[in-house]
Amino acid sequence: xxxxxxxxxxxxxxxxxxxxxxxxxxxxxxxxxxxxxxxxxxxxxxxxxxxxxxxxxxxxxxxxxxxxxxxxxxxxxxxxxxxxxxxxxxxxxxxxxxxxxxxxxxxxxxxxxxxxxxxxxxxxxxxxxxxxxxxxxxxxxxxxxxxxxxxxxxxxxxxxxxxxxxxxxxxxxxxxxxxxxxxxxxxxxxxxxxxxxxxxxxxxxxxxxxxxxxxxxxxxxxxxxxxxxxxxxxxxxxxxxxxxxxxxxxxxxxxxxxxxxxxxxxxxxxxxxxxxxxxxxxxxxxxxxxxxxxxxxxxxxxxxxxxxxxxxxxxxxxxxxxxxxxxxxxxxxxxxxxxxxxxxxxxxxxxxxxxxxxxxxxxxxxxxxxxxxxxxxxxxxxxxxxxxxxxxxxxxxxxxxxxxxxxxxxxxxxxxxxxxxxxxxxxxxxxxxxxxxxxxxxxxxxxxxxxxxxxxxxxxxxxxxxxxxxxxxxxxxxxxxxxxxxxxxxxxxxxxxxxxxxxxxxxxxxxxxxxxxxxxxxxxxxxxxxxxxxxxxxxxxxxxxxxxxxxxxxxxxxxxxxxxxxxxxxxxxxxxxxxxxxxxxxxxxxxxxxxxxxxxxxxxxxxxxxxxxxxxxxxxxxxxxxxxxxxxxxxxxxxxxxxxxxxxxxxxxxxxxxxxxxxxxxxxxxxxxxxxxxxxxxxxxxxxxxxxxxxxxxxxxxxxxxxxxxxxxxxxxxxxxxxxxxxxxxxxxxxxxxxxxxxxxxxxxxxxxxxxxxx
Numbered sequence: 001x002x003x004x005x006x007x008x009x010x011x012x013x014x015x016x017x018x019x020x021x022x023x024x025x026x027x028x029x030x031x032x033x034x035x036x037x038x039x040x041x042x043x044x045x046x047x048x049x050x051x052x053x054x055x056x057x058x059x060x061x062x063x064x065x066x067x068x069x070x071x072x073x074x075x076x077x078x079x080x081x082x083x084x085x086x087x088x089x090x091x092x093x094x095x096x097x098x099x100x101x102x103x104x105x106x107x108x109x110x111x112x113x114x115x116x117x118x119x120x121x122x123x124x125x126x127x128x129x130x131x132x133x134x135x136x137x138x139x140x141x142x143x144x145x146x147x148x149x150x151x152x153x154x155x156x157x158x159x160x161x162x163x164x165x166x167x168x169x170x171x172x173x174x175x176x177x178x179x180x181x182x183x184x185x186x187x188x189x190x191x192x193x194x195x196x197x198x199x200x201x202x203x204x205x206x207x208x209x210x211x212x213x214x215x216x217x218x219x220x221x222x223x224x225x226x227x228x229x230x231x232x233x234x235x236x237x238x239x240x241x242x243x244x245x246x247x248x249x250x251x252x253x254x255x256x257x258x259x260x261x262x263x264x265x266x267x268x269x270x271x272x273x274x275x276x277x278x279x280x281x282x283x284x285x286x287x288x289x290x291x292x293x294x295x296x297x298x299x300x301x302x303x304x305x306x307x308x309x310x311x312x313x314x315x316x317x318x319x320x321x322x323x324x325x326x327x328x329x330x331x332x333x334x335x336x337x338x339x340x341x342x343x344x345x346x347x348x349x350x351x352x353x354x355x356x357x358x359x360x361x362x363x364x365x366x367x368x369x370x371x372x373x374x375x376x377x378x379x380x381x382x383x384x385x386x387x388x389x390x391x392x393x394x395x396x397x398x399x400x401x402x403x404x405x406x407x408x409x410x411x412x413x414x415x416x417x418x419x420x421x422x423x424x425x426x427x428x429x430x431x432x433x434x435x436x437x438x439x440x441x442x443x444x445x446x447x448x449x450x451x452x453x454x455x456x457x458x459x460x461x462x463x464x465x466x467x468x469x470x471x472x473x474x475x476x477x478x479x480x481x482x483x484x485x486x487x488x489x490x491x492x493x494x495x496x497x498x499x500x501x502x503x504x505x506x507x508x509x510x511x512x513x514x515x516x517x518x519x520x521x522x523x524x525x526x527x528x529x530x531x532x533x534x535x536x537x538x539x540x541x542x543x544x545x546x547x548x549x550x551x552x553x554x555x556x557x558x559x560x561x562x563x564x565x566x567x568x569x570x571x572x573x574x575x576x577x578x579x580x581x582x583x584x585x586x587x588x589x590x591x592x593x594x595x596x597x598x599x600x601x602x603x604x605x606x607x608x609x610x611x612x613x614x615x616x617x618x619x620x621x622x623x624x625x626x627x628x629x630x631x632x633x634x635x636x637x638x639x640x641x642x643x644x645x646x647x648x649x650x651x652x653x654x655x656x657x658x659x660x661x662x663x664x665x666x667x668x669x670x671x672x673x674x675x676x677x678x679x680x681x682x683x684x685x686x687x688x689x690x691x692x693x694x695x696x697x698x699x700x701x702x703x704x705x706x707x708x709x710x711x712x713x714x715x716x717x718x719x720x721x722x723x724x725x726x727x728x729x730x731x732x733x734x735x736x737x738x739x740x741x742x743x744x745x746x747x748x749x750x751x752x753x754x755x756x757x758x759x
Contacts, residue, residue, distance in 0.1 A: 002065070006069075012109055020293050034087045040135065054071050061157065081125075084110070084125070086127070089453075090456045104142065107126070110125075116153075124141055124142065174266045181262065181263045189222075191556045195223060203230045203236055204235050207525075208547070210544060213528065213552075214752070215726070219373075220252055224239075238367070244374050269344070274330045289460060293331075369522065371526050372542075374665070375532060376716055382514065383508050392502040393500045396500050406461075434487065436491050440504075451468075482506060489508055490507045514543070515542060515543025519543045527544070531720055562734070566757060571739070588680075601677070604680065609656050612680075613656055647673045665721075665723070678736045679721050679737050679738065691710065712750070
């Protein structure tokens with residue numbers, strides 16, 4: 001007989017949540033502070049009180065046995081009270097009744113289960129709000145007889161059981177289709193079968209896999225296929241396909257769509273950023289300002305059933321359903337996460353401090369497998385996600401447009417900043433330490449508390465004041481990062497000659513510890529990319545354990561499909577660029593004259609690009625024979641829509657782009673759309689304070705500071721650029737690498753091994 005598991009909290013939220021979307025009333029700024037608040041309450045309870053009291057029930061339903069499990073915050077057997085504790089930073093009297101009813105429903109479910117376990121005639125449910133800043137408890141009590149509790153429990157289980165029956169039928173049909181489904185393309189390409197076998201074994205053994213394979217081999221299909229097949233053989237329960245770029249999302253969606261055309265009838269969901277799908281941009285996420293938030297949870301059950309029937313829930317499908325039911329599309333997508341087989345999402349949803357999937361990975365009973373597309377991007381993205389900053393100019397702007405208690409809270413922050421600014425600095429304009437001033441943290445927490453009170457009284461207080469709104473979210477991120485503090489963080493202060501120029505930054509040098517914490521909650525994790533070497537650099541950088549399996553696959557392409565010329569007579573180091581600029585321009589002009597077809601020329605800096613382009617444009621033969629296209633200095637993602645069609649339409653384009661930018665990876669130009677690339681330099685990051693801090697940190701931890709912070713990231717960008725040319729078995733082309741450092745083995749050994757290198 002099939003067995004299903006649900007947590008009491010999830011059961012209450014599914015069956016008893018009602019009313020509007022309203023994000024003003026979160027339990028507490030951080031989980032750690034909420035946990036500490038519970039401990040405060042426990043210390044005040046009598047000896048008969050049992051905290052985190054376990055409950056369980058095996059319920060026979062239509063489709064099998066439903067296991068209900070959970071831990072009540074507290075149970076006092078002598079007083080016959082079940083307690084549900086919630087922490088907040090606002091006056092509990094301002095919290096909407098719908099939220100209070102939901103928490104009471106959760107308490108009633110705990111009470112019903114305890115009454116059955118202990119054979120009690122009745123129990124009192126006590127909902128206790130703990131106001132963290134006041135350290136004051138606000139209890140609300142309600143007595144229920146055993147009959148009332150049993151009836152409430154049975155109604156809840158009947159509602160959930162009906163939904164479970166629909167899910168089970170969908171899973172049955174999915175598994176039937178998967179049992180007979182073969183690889184949904186004509187055949188495995190060379191290397192794809194090996195990828196599929198490695199991924200399936202990783203999922204089966206609940207492992208971690210670092211998989212490097214050439215661009216163009218078809219990694220997405222080869223990784224997704226065994227993961228999807230594993231659903232039908234009970235290897236895992238859910239799949240997250242996470243990617244750093246829009247092109248990766250589109251590839252995953254196209255692959256799943258193709259799977260569906262070949263017999264897979266599973267379900268998938270694409271998570272899209274709130275600002276891209278919001279039907280009411282600029283408005284607050286509550287009923288006072290947005291009609292799509294009003295009555296959201298009352299309309300959700302019908303929308304949820306319609307979404308379940310749709311199965312392929314990409315952005316367009318979610319928006320159609322949301323408009324039909326007049327509800328928020330962003331929240332609808334979040335509420336469908338638990339009911340689909342595959343979630344396609346940006347890295348942010350899995351790894352950030354506000355991630356929508358993190359809680360599920362850490363607390364859900366389901367076994368989640370995470371597939372990380374273009375995984376070489378994760379450490380850099382994580383470094384940004386675990387960073388926070390506060391600017392005094394933003395504080396003063398918010399302060400100038402605010403009155404009352406919020407202004408007083410901002411004044412307190414300002415006084416702390418003035419003290420910090422007057423303190424000792426190691427340099428005139430820069431200072432850093434490994435601790436955060438305690439008075440700063442307290443002042444920021446006070447501001448969040450006061451702002452929460454103001455939002456409870458006036459939902460529009462932040463929307464009317466954009467400067468205050470921006471500063472409020474900066475403070476929230478600052479406190480989240482502070483809560484993750486460790487030896488890899490730095491508290492940085494910068495200033496200039498301006499009076500209000502002070503800026504504070506919480507800088508995460510190495511995100512591997514926080515990434516590891518998230519990886520540990522996954523059933524299995526597969527990181528794949530064309531550039532994951534050396535593995536002893538990227539394995540710890542991704543937060544993978546020493547036991548992770550690292551594989552570099554052989555290329556299915558013939559080496560001569562990409563002939564790589566290496567020009568080692570030109571020094572492109574910063575100090576030598578002026579002296580070698582004419583030689584560089586002449587070599588590029590020669591290449592463009594000799595190599596027909598479209599070409600992308602990659603530069604390490606925009607200034608260097610402009611200087612070289614000025615010389616090239618003076619060459620009349622080049623100007624007459626090529627259509628020149630130049631990437632803008634702002635790195636606007638919209639430029640992709642300008643260049644890619646041009647490369648498809650013409651065969652005489654010379655595009656000048658930034659190495660490591662939006663055209664350095666994630667660009668698919670099969671066939672003769674791209675005939676060659678030129679890479680100027682070795683891609684090393686600029687020498688600045690940030691990179692030097694990384695070098696010092698990696699030197700202290702791994703004794704390889706230069707390699708981890710400069711050499712490996714640089715050659716990774718070069719290899720990504722080389723991967724733009726050969727995208728399929730019939731593709732071929734040429735590449736030119738220009739820098740005298742390519743003559744040295746430490747650089748040459750890091751180039752992709754599958755191409756033909758010519759001196």
